[in-house]
Amino acid sequence: MKKTILIVDDSESLRQVVNIALSGAGFQVLEARDGVEGLAKLDGSKVHLIISDVNMPNMNGIDFVKQVKTLPKYKFTPIIMLTTETQEYLMEESRKAGAKAWMVKPFKPDQMLQAVSKILSC
Template identity: 65%
Template structure:
């Protein structure tokens, strides 16, 4: 059975690019436009990994990760932050919130797939 990855980004084109890369590697994709949208779509369904932007309207990525960690079903779901942010302070904030990896845009699809395959829950 294919593993499901949630892609959370306010840019539809970026969600599409990430989605194409992941689908080509055999993953199922669900999308959300920001943290609040993502939380509303996570209704107990199995998600093996989340790829999230940091800077988004309504709920930013770091707040989203903190909220995700409060949900028992997603407490251990790995999160990759995909963002234009590259300051160490932001990365530390992301890690403290529970993000497992940090990728800076623009990203290479191979890079993304390598990180996803390493972090994806069984």
């Protein structure tokens, strides 16, 4: 069975790049434009990993992570923050909210696949 990954990012081109890399590696990919849409995609079906941007309209990534962690079915779903932000306080805030990892854009698809494999293998 394919593992499902949800990408939450307001950049369509970034979602496409991530989707192509993950689909090519055999994952099923869901996409959302922001935290509000991301939460709507968490409808009870199994999601193995979430990749989220920090800066998005409607609901930013850190608020999204906090919301996800209140949902019993997704409380333990690992979340990678994928962002242009490099500020230490934002990394700390996302860690406190429940994010597992932090990747800075631009990224190489194979770097991301390594991070995804590492998180999903444990």
